[in-house]
Amino acid sequence: xxxxxxxxxxxxxxxxxxxxxxxxxxxxxxxxxxxxxxxxxxxxxxxxxxxxxxxxxxxxxxxxxxxxxxxxxxxxxxxxxxxxxxxxxxxxxxxxxxxxxxxxxxxxxxxxxxxxxxxxxxxxxxxxxxxxxxxxxxxxxxxxxxxxxxxxxxxxxxxxxxxxxxxxxxxxxxxxxxxxxxxxxxxxxxxxxxxxxxxxxxxxxxxxxxxxxxxxxxxxxxxxxxxxxxxxxxxxxxxxxxxxxxxxxxxxxxxxxxxxxxxxxxxxxxxxxxxxxxxxxxxxxxxxxxxxxxxxxxxxxxxxxxxxxxxxxxxxxxxxxxxxxxxxxxxxxxxxxxxxxxxxxxxxxxxxxxxxxxxxxxxxxxxxxxxxxxxxxxxxxxxxxxxxxxxxxxxxxxxxxxxxxxxxxxxxxxxxxxxxxxxxxxxxxxxxxxxxxxxxxxxxxxxxxxxxxxxxxxxxxxxxxxxxxxxxxxxxxxxxxxxxxxxxxxxxxxxxxxxxxxxxxxxxxxxxxxxxxxxxxxxxxxxxxxxxxxxxxxxxxxxxxxxxxxxxxxxxxxxxxxxxxxxxxxxxx
Numbered sequence: 001x002x003x004x005x006x007x008x009x010x011x012x013x014x015x016x017x018x019x020x021x022x023x024x025x026x027x028x029x030x031x032x033x034x035x036x037x038x039x040x041x042x043x044x045x046x047x048x049x050x051x052x053x054x055x056x057x058x059x060x061x062x063x064x065x066x067x068x069x070x071x072x073x074x075x076x077x078x079x080x081x082x083x084x085x086x087x088x089x090x091x092x093x094x095x096x097x098x099x100x101x102x103x104x105x106x107x108x109x110x111x112x113x114x115x116x117x118x119x120x121x122x123x124x125x126x127x128x129x130x131x132x133x134x135x136x137x138x139x140x141x142x143x144x145x146x147x148x149x150x151x152x153x154x155x156x157x158x159x160x161x162x163x164x165x166x167x168x169x170x171x172x173x174x175x176x177x178x179x180x181x182x183x184x185x186x187x188x189x190x191x192x193x194x195x196x197x198x199x200x201x202x203x204x205x206x207x208x209x210x211x212x213x214x215x216x217x218x219x220x221x222x223x224x225x226x227x228x229x230x231x232x233x234x235x236x237x238x239x240x241x242x243x244x245x246x247x248x249x250x251x252x253x254x255x256x257x258x259x260x261x262x263x264x265x266x267x268x269x270x271x272x273x274x275x276x277x278x279x280x281x282x283x284x285x286x287x288x289x290x291x292x293x294x295x296x297x298x299x300x301x302x303x304x305x306x307x308x309x310x311x312x313x314x315x316x317x318x319x320x321x322x323x324x325x326x327x328x329x330x331x332x333x334x335x336x337x338x339x340x341x342x343x344x345x346x347x348x349x350x351x352x353x354x355x356x357x358x359x360x361x362x363x364x365x366x367x368x369x370x371x372x373x374x375x376x377x378x379x380x381x382x383x384x385x386x387x388x389x390x391x392x393x394x395x396x397x398x399x400x401x402x403x404x405x406x407x408x409x410x411x412x413x414x415x416x417x418x419x420x421x422x423x424x425x426x427x428x429x430x431x432x433x434x435x436x437x438x439x440x441x442x443x444x445x446x447x448x449x450x451x452x453x454x455x456x457x458x459x460x461x462x463x464x465x466x467x468x469x470x471x472x473x474x475x476x477x478x479x480x481x482x483x484x485x486x487x488x489x490x491x492x493x494x495x496x497x498x499x500x501x502x503x504x505x506x507x508x509x510x511x512x513x514x515x516x517x518x519x520x521x522x523x524x525x526x527x528x529x530x531x532x533x534x535x536x537x538x539x540x541x542x543x544x545x546x547x548x549x550x551x552x553x554x555x556x557x558x559x560x561x562x563x564x565x566x567x568x569x570x571x572x573x
Contacts, residue, residue, distance in 0.1 A: 316328075336348070521543040
């Protein structure tokens, strides 16, 4: 129904009758009548044109369509706010009351309606008070505080804070203490944007609404882009609106950039440092190699070799400082080595020859680390290797420290992951698998856990909800220890080695592989995604090689053969 003044009763401007109010012809007399959706589109376009300063074009659009950009009462209210005419703005607010009442979609009940009007009035008086203070009109400001703001009996704490601003000795101090923009178009625009939240969009459009909708569409396109691997989102004004966003596959780390043969036996583990500048690799040949990363060429070069691990280096964990690392051996190894990669100092941690210390993890502040093994040894140590705490009887397979600085996640021989807090001597179960958990890692948000499960493949769990989220397809996972990784700019991707000699990559939301990388000739034991330079991926294999994967434009020239750095030109499927 329409009211006698030609406006829809819920406050939505009528297309045809709105034209009559402005003295223009009825749009229906021009041979068309716009649907409500099309009216909203016209209003959005009109707002955009107005914001761009195309006032005549906006007016012409409104005239021809017979629509109103905003309700006349709301438009008048905006003008008085921008002019700083607070008395008229207050009068306008009373005029707007029928359009804000319980019958509109904005309100639920009468109490909320009253609260809404009160809040709007308070916000306006707050601006009025601050502008008086900036102008040095202390008595006028005091009058507003005592006779207008205080009687509202609303947001008393804010009123007390406002009163303290009267003690400011200068405009600079006032602006500093209030974090306010100062009197003018900018602060009044911000005020109007605040007030807009209390006005139904049917009578007053949210600011820059068309741009907001377009940015939302671009964000959705980025989410749907299976190869979107950048921390820079797509948004106006740089993105094109003429086609859907789609990242090229060639920019994804799917191409072999390097193959390195420096290890002389099976390579069991690799991990990039947290700052992305180094890669550490561990091998059955009893060495750990540290590599410098060149993100421009997407290559690595050998920096240092650490020797002495008689059983080989099967697991490596970088300290958050990207300098220290701890190294564990394979099954039944009683020693953990702590290395300083800058000065090559090391510390060997051994409790007894009966220990089995095969996994490790750093506390998030880098001041402590935990080690454990499948014989039931589980220790927390400081940087000097002193055992601070121990937990008896836990047969640890893999470890990870949570962001809270106190909880340690441990997978055990009972196919479960539990959370342990040494300081409180407490633990709780987080998840249970039906088969052995060979390894696991946790994403940077401390929410998702990625598990390599014997004979099952790669599983994704939500640690907060304690539920299995996805089972990724394609990978061959038997009873070998294979380490997978989160990766990409926003950790939107997952990569894992496989017993079929390939590297698998999935988008985190899709269970089918996004890419299958070929080149290794034996089991791929570990994959690491550079946490800073998202276009770099490293994998290591029983074929004794390290492979660095990157975008297509980083591939070596076809004529380049293997060199001292082991560069090859291998393709991927």
